[in-house]
Amino acid sequence: MHADEADIDTALVRRLLAAQFPQWAQLPVERFPSSGTVNAVYRLGDDMAVRLPRIASGVPDVATEHRWLPYLAPQLPTGIPAVLGKGVPGDGYPWPWTVCSWLDGANPVVDRLTDPGQLAKELAEFVAALQRIDPAGGPPAYRGGPLSEVDAETRAAIAELDRLGMVDAAAATAAWEESLHAPDWTGAPVWLHSDLMPGNLLTADGRLTGVIDFGTMGVGDPAADLIPAWNLLPPDARTAFRDALGPDDATWLRGRGWALSMSLIMLPYYRDTNPAMADNGRHVIGQVLPA
Structure with missing residues (x-):
């Protein structure tokens, strides 16, 4: 989507997990077909996700989420991701990245809303x-x-x-x-x-x-x-x-x-x-x- 995207694939995510979060390295990793434009998203096991910025402009978002999601979550009526781990650059990937909780559900579709x-x-x-x-x-x-x-x-x-x-x-x-x-x-x-x-x-x-x-x-x-x-x-x-x-x-x-x-x-x-x-x-x- 962007001319300056980082090179991200499943093999990279596996290597980053093995080096930085070995406790999760044996879990299944599957790229999630998100329409998001800033982060690549991978499902990790049944109840976690890995999010990696695609572009440099998305890098500050990692620190923002790690700082403020735990503050906001208890005060909201709807589920939001819980931060579980903050990855650091490695294996050729240049930026910080996140392991967070997976939330079940599907994106709503315009003109196909149930209620x-x-x-x-x-x-x-x-x-x-x-x-x-x-x-x-x-x-x-x-x-x-x-x-x-x-x-x-x-x-x-x-x-x-x-x-x-x-x-x-x-x-x-x-x-x-x-x-x-x-x-x-x-x-x-x-x-x-x-x-x-x-x-x-x-x-x-x-x-x-x-x-x-x-x-x-x-x-x-x-x-x-x-x-x-x-x-x-x-x-x-x-x-x-x-x-x-x-x-x-x-x-x-x-x-x-x-x-x-x-x-x-x-x-x-x-x-x-x-x-x-x-x-x-x-x-x-x-x-x-x-x-």
């Missing part, structure tokens, strides 16, 4: 619980600042998609500018996951069972954690999600802006390398822009 209203309620409960956690000392969230921080990148993506004939540039720009000009957050910072994509959610029988991949977590504007309203939930459940969380109009509009910006940026980047991400980008654009 969208219930899932909206449980997502809202997770986001609200996260926001209630004391933010003191928390790192800045990856998407915790103002939308203006991604204005140039978003406009460049609109121009590229327009060139490819994949978006109505005028409509996309108008929707983006509406969110961009919404009043900025002036309240106290809150905890955010800040990447609540369907691929980072786990469900079973339609219920939310887990939230994974907290590398972008931190504190900031709560708007970024509203993105499931557009990247996953249908309109009725979107309304239920909003009603359960109660964001003001400006925060809701900024949340829509984050969902739109993320989708505009990822669609041209991943259209040939990550079908799941590209498809979700198209879905969000269709939800936000007028028909």
